[in-house]
Amino acid sequence: MGISPRAPRAQSGSWHRRASRPVTVWLVVLVLVGLAHSAIPDYRWVLIHTFTLGAVTNSIVVWSQHFTESFLDQRLDHAARPPQLRRIALLNLGVVGTLAGQVAAVTAVTHLGAGIVAAALLWHAWALCAQARRRRGAPLLPCVLGYVASALCLTGGAAIGAVLASSPEGATHDRLVQAHLILNLGGFLGLAASATLVVLFPALWGRSPRRAAPGAHPWVVLGLHLCGLGAAVPGALLGLPCVLLAGLALYTGGWLLACAPWSRIALSAGPKGATYGSVSVAAALAWLLGCLVWFCADVLRQGAHAAPPTTALLVGFGGQLLVGMMSYLLPVTMRVRSAWGLRETYRAGMLRVTLTNGGLALWLLADSSWLRVAASSLAVLGLAAFLPLMVRAVHAQVGGRGQATPLSDAPEVPHARGGTGQVALGLSLLTLVTALCGGLAGPGGTAPGSGPGGEPETRVSVRAGDMVFEPATVTVPRGHRLVIELRNEDSRAHDLKLTNGARSGRVTPGQEATVDAGIITADVPGWCTIAGHHSRGMNFDVLVED
Numbered sequence: 001m002g003i004s005p006r007a008p009r010a011q012s013g014s015w016h017r018r019a020s021r022p023v024t025v026w027l028v029v030l031v032l033v034g035l036a037h038s039a040i041p042d043y044r045w046v047l048i049h050t051f052t053l054g055a056v057t058n059s060i061v062v063w064s065q066h067f068t069e070s071f072l073d074q075r076l077d078h079a080a081r082p083p084q085l086r087r088i089a090l091l092n093l094g095v096v097g098t099l100a101g102q103v104a105a106v107t108a109v110t111h112l113g114a115g116i117v118a119a120a121l122l123w124h125a126w127a128l129c130a131q132a133r134r135r136r137g138a139p140l141l142p143c144v145l146g147y148v149a150s151a152l153c154l155t156g157g158a159a160i161g162a163v164l165a166s167s168p169e170g171a172t173h174d175r176l177v178q179a180h181l182i183l184n185l186g187g188f189l190g191l192a193a194s195a196t197l198v199v200l201f202p203a204l205w206g207r208s209p210r211r212a213a214p215g216a217h218p219w220v221v222l223g224l225h226l227c228g229l230g231a232a233v234p235g236a237l238l239g240l241p242c243v244l245l246a247g248l249a250l251y252t253g254g255w256l257l258a259c260a261p262w263s264r265i266a267l268s269a270g271p272k273g274a275t276y277g278s279v280s281v282a283a284a285l286a287w288l289l290g291c292l293v294w295f296c297a298d299v300l301r302q303g304a305h306a307a308p309p310t311t312a313l314l315v316g317f318g319g320q321l322l323v324g325m326m327s328y329l330l331p332v333t334m335r336v337r338s339a340w341g342l343r344e345t346y347r348a349g350m351l352r353v354t355l356t357n358g359g360l361a362l363w364l365l366a367d368s369s370w371l372r373v374a375a376s377s378l379a380v381l382g383l384a385a386f387l388p389l390m391v392r393a394v395h396a397q398v399g400g401r402g403q404a405t406p407l408s409d410a411p412e413v414p415h416a417r418g419g420t421g422q423v424a425l426g427l428s429l430l431t432l433v434t435a436l437c438g439g440l441a442g443p444g445g446t447a448p449g450s451g452p453g454g455e456p457e458t459r460v461s462v463r464a465g466d467m468v469f470e471p472a473t474v475t476v477p478r479g480h481r482l483v484i485e486l487r488n489e490d491s492r493a494h495d496l497k498l499t500n501g502a503r504s505g506r507v508t509p510g511q512e513a514t515v516d517a518g519i520i521t522a523d524v525p526g527w528c529t530i531a532g533h534h535s536r537g538m539n540f541d542v543l544v545e546d
Contacts, residue, residue: 018085019062019065019084019085019088020059020330022058023058023059023062024387024390025054026050026051026055026058027055027384027386027387029054030051030054030055031384031387033047033050034380042102042103045102046102048310049098049099049102051314051318052184052189052314052318053095053117054092054095054099055322056189056322057095057121057188058088058091059325059326060150060188060189060192061087061088061120061121061124063196063325064124064128064147064150064151064195065084065128067143067195067196067200068128068131068144068147070199071140071141071143072131072132072135072140072141073138074131074134074135084127087120087123087124090116091116091117091120091124093113094114094115094117094119095113095117097109097112097116098110098114098117098161101113101165102165107165110162110165111165114159115158115162117158118155118158118159121151121152121154122152122155125147125148125155128144128151131144140198140199140218142195142218142219142222143195143196143198143199143222144195146191146194146195146218146225147192147195149191149225149226150187150188150189150190150192153183153184153186153191154183154184156183156187157180157184157187160176160179160180161180164176164177164180174492175237175238175304176237178236178304178308179233179236181307181310182229182232182233182236183229185310185313185314185317185318186229186232186251187233189317190225190255190288191222194221194222194225194255195218195222196325197258197262197281197285198218198258200281200325202262202265203328204273204277205266205269205274206269207265207269220254220257221255223254224251224254225250225251225254225255227247227250228247228249228250228252228254229247229251230247231243231246231247232247232248232251235247235304236304239304240304241299241303241304244299244304245296245300248292248295248299251292252289252292252296255285255288255289255292256289259289266278266282275342275349276345276346276349276350276352276353277324277325277328277346277349278324279349279353280320280321280323280324280327280356281320281321281324283316283320283353284318284320284321284324285317287313287316287317287320288316288317291308291309291313291316291317302493302508305493305509306493307493311363312360315356315363315380315383316360319356319383320357323383323386326345327342327345327346327386327389328345330345330390330393330394331345331393334397334398337396337397340396340397341393341394341396342393343393344389344390344392344393344396345386345389345390345393348422349419349422350419350420350422350423350426351382351419351422351423351426354422354423354425354427354430355378355381355382355429355430356379356383357379358378358379359375359376359377359379359380359381359382359430360375360379361375362375362433363375363376363379366434366437370437370438371433371437371439374433374437375430378430378433455479455480455519456481457481457483458476458480458481458482458483458520459482459483459484460474460483460484460485461487462474462485462486462540463487463489464486464487464489464490464494464496464538465490467533467536467538468537469496469528469539469540472540473540473541474541474542474543475543475545476542476545477520477544477545478521478544478545478546479520479521481516481517481518481520482517482518482542483514483516484496484502484514484515484517485512485514486507486513487507487511487512488508488509488510488512489510491509492509493507493508493509493530494507494528494530494538495507495528495529495530496527496528496540497528497529498525498526498540499526500518501518502526503515506530517542520544521544523541523542523543523544524541524542525539526539526540526541527540
């Protein structure tokens with residue numbers, strides 16, 4: 001591949017727009033899948049992998065190439081771009097194959113798709129290594145090596161995912177799921193984010209990246225992350241809670257070390273530097289650190305049965321990080337009228353940040369199924385607004401490419417000053433939705449004393465076994481209060497959630513929980529919410545009879 005000291009600006013902007021198109025396509029597909037989820041088999045799996053394999057993977061491949069050239073001061077010439085586009089095409093072929101195979105329940109197609117994804121990421125890692133060898137003494141070389149390790153993590157995650165497609169039974173399945181999540185979220189997404197934010201976080205807050213980068217200790221951070229993953233993944237696969245916890249602690253320590261100088265940058269920048277992009281990325285890091293601490297505490301409580309907080313990591317960390325970074329990077333890399341583009345991608349920024357983070361918090365805390373649906377819709381809406389705003393940003397920049405606009409006429413980029421009204425509006429919407437849905441517990445939930453006294457009661461005993469509830473169906477007279485005594489007789493943790501909001505919480509092996517399902521007036525389905533259990537048939541149904 002050819003290297004030139006400086007690439008033409010027009011070619012550079014054209015390359016980024018073409019390479020980033022799959023990201024936009026997958027985000028649109030994600031919205032469509034969410035709207036049509038009831039007609040899609042195993043839609044939770046499809047939603048998660050449409051976002052992670054489709055949008056996130058494409059974004060990391062594109063921007064890790066961009067930042068590698070910047071970190072090494074090696075601008076590739078125009079002749080090097082076609083192989084990169086072919087690599088992206090190969091990646092998306094694998095993603096389509098993986099999703100299609102899972103939806104059609106054809107394991108061979110899923111395996112083939114996962115293999116193609118792994119091959120594309122290995123190709124990407126090799127290309128980054130070839131560039132790194134030419135500049136071994138570059139100050140930001142550890143960031144490039146972080147991208148290489150990130151790609152290799154997804155290769156391992158794809159291999160584990162292919163094994164999971166064969167539906168292994170028992171504790172092996174849970175261990176594979178845990179290792180798969182750690183490699184993909186902590187390794188692939190986490191390493192790429194850590195490497196990029198060394199320079200991007202200061203830039204988002206209006207600071208010089210070159211002055212801020214040395215304080216981030218990139219070599220030490222990379223070492224802690226790699227050592228942590230090197231212990232956490234085997235600990236998860238082998239079911240060794242002490243090894244898993246040690247690995248998670250090292251990995252969390254790496255992030256705390258990385259975030260220390262970034263927090264000082266954000267505090268010193270003040271409201272003037274708090275734009276939609278900077279606040280979104282800062283909120284994403286806060287969710288990541290909170291999830292890591294929670295996961296470590298859960299491993300201490302439950303050992304190897306603990307599961308990562310997947311929803312919070314995907315939406316709070318992954319979704320906000322992706323949208324916040326792209327809201328800044330896409331206008332800036334076009335280099336033409338970037339202030340016009342940023343004005344569009346940052347539009348209503350504080351309202352969107354409030355809806356995303358407040359909605360996600362309600363989504364995780366609510367027992368009411370209706371509130372969870374409403375809160376998740378608001379959280380996703382705060383992120384999905386990026387799609388139409390991105391189109392407006394491109395029109396604002398490209399439409400004026402030939403115009404000689406004075407710098408003094410450039411619009412002011414929206415920031416947090418004056419955003420108090422947007423925050424208040426977002427909080428008002430969240431409060432209104434919570435009130436309409438009957439509060440966090442909601443009608444029919446498990447809040448003490450929420451139902452009238454004296455009603456007839458039906459009490460049933462349910463056993464949680466090897467991916468089944470026994471019995472899997474109970475019949476309750478209409479108007480009776482249902483109380484479920486759930487006992488876990490399996491070797492792994494389970495829980496039970498009903499669509500009326502009743503939940504057991506996580507029940508470890510050998511333990512019991514009592515679930516007050518409220519007064520039953522209609523059929524109520526339920527399931528185990530632990531990753532992978534619902535998709536493998538761990539369902540429960542309450543049927544009503546007159």
